[in-house]
Amino acid sequence: xxxxxxxxxxxxxxxxxxxxxxxxxxxxxxxxxxxxxxxxxxxxxxxxxxxxxxxxxxxxxxxxxxxxxxxxxxxxxxxxxxxxxxxxxxxxxxxxxxxxxxxxxxxxxxxxxxxxxxxxxxxxxxxxxxxxxxxxxxxxxxxxxxxxxxxxxxxxxxxxxxxxxxxxxxxxxxxxxxxxxxxxxxxxxxxxxxxxxxxx
Amino acid sequence: xxxxxxxxxxxxxxxxxxxxxxxxxxxxxxxxxxxxxxxxxxxxxxxxxxxxxxxxxxxxxxxxxxxxxxxxxxxxxxxxxxxxxxxxxxxxxxxxxxxxxxxxxxxxxxxxxxxxxxxxxxxxxxxxxxxxxxxxxxxxxxxxxxxxxxxxxxxxxxxxxxxxxxxxxxxxxxxx
Numbered sequence: 001x002x003x004x005x006x007x008x009x010x011x012x013x014x015x016x017x018x019x020x021x022x023x024x025x026x027x028x029x030x031x032x033x034x035x036x037x038x039x040x041x042x043x044x045x046x047x048x049x050x051x052x053x054x055x056x057x058x059x060x061x062x063x064x065x066x067x068x069x070x071x072x073x074x075x076x077x078x079x080x081x082x083x084x085x086x087x088x089x090x091x092x093x094x095x096x097x098x099x100x101x102x103x104x105x106x107x108x109x110x111x112x113x114x115x116x117x118x119x120x121x122x123x124x125x126x127x128x129x130x131x132x133x134x135x136x137x138x139x140x141x142x143x144x145x146x147x148x149x150x151x152x153x154x155x156x157x158x159x160x161x162x163x164x165x166x167x168x169x170x171x172x173x174x175x176x177x178x179x180x181x182x183x184x185x186x187x188x189x190x191x192x193x194x195x196x197x198x199x200x
Numbered sequence: 201x202x203x204x205x206x207x208x209x210x211x212x213x214x215x216x217x218x219x220x221x222x223x224x225x226x227x228x229x230x231x232x233x234x235x236x237x238x239x240x241x242x243x244x245x246x247x248x249x250x251x252x253x254x255x256x257x258x259x260x261x262x263x264x265x266x267x268x269x270x271x272x273x274x275x276x277x278x279x280x281x282x283x284x285x286x287x288x289x290x291x292x293x294x295x296x297x298x299x300x301x302x303x304x305x306x307x308x309x310x311x312x313x314x315x316x317x318x319x320x321x322x323x324x325x326x327x328x329x330x331x332x333x334x335x336x337x338x339x340x341x342x343x344x345x346x347x348x349x350x351x352x353x354x355x356x357x358x359x360x361x362x363x364x365x366x367x368x369x370x371x372x373x374x375x376x
Binding site for chain 2: 002006015016017020022026040041051056058063104105108119125126132133135137139145149153154159162164169172173175176184187
């Protein structure tokens, strides 16, 4: 999909540039943007390292585990069809907590492990279960404690207080997560009935 | 909102202190771990650099040609309805589809308007408060071979729409 978007942006851009008589500006923009992408990356480097470094310390000093244990009761509400001591629950908790701490490298393998465990509970291997849907929705709405790349970007561009948007980000992602949970819970009740009704 | 802004001020130092306290309690080698983690930061940046070059060029060309103005003109009724700054609107479309493309777009907006403007802040909050839906679904469902994803996409997009609205609302509430 991103391939089509990228080609589309460039082709439409160049054609629109020709029709609008701005082709010289378009060419200049292409060169300047390539240059600024590299400048941005180097601007991000320091702050990004600061947070990935700190989060590594958090992971190894047991904070990630501790939070994982604390949120366990919530998991039982969100995933009622997973048996209580099933390894799927643990993997889901660890994935969500890793996302929370922005540990992208750790979050993805844990998420795939969780999916494998959920698949082992699944009767129809080609169709997602309610727990899988809930897990994926929680992942796409992910709450992040420190959005390191956003803070790094704002630092690089000279924001007065680079982290002052952090509470807004928390508010917006908590709203999204709540909406996602409500939507998934409601849709899980009506989805298959709707399909059956259509078949009749 | 002074109160919320001061939470933002204290959030990072508090997280610093909690993590360092945990490291002291657990007697882990904090500095060695920090250096180790920071290396991952460098790898991440190096990994995103090529895609950022490609995408910033595409966004730059699209904007400079005037095509962006046409897109915004078409989307105008919806943008006005939400009270969104028009130049930020394409980000709402891009965010669920591609993480690196939307990061490039946020970079453009912050460069154009400045990080401490309403536009710059809304873009940063929109970027920080959601994940790339299509990528996440492809990776996780692809890993176990699920073909029928049922209502996952609908629920994820509903959450995404709420996060766009909440981003606007939260920025207006906190920064006025």
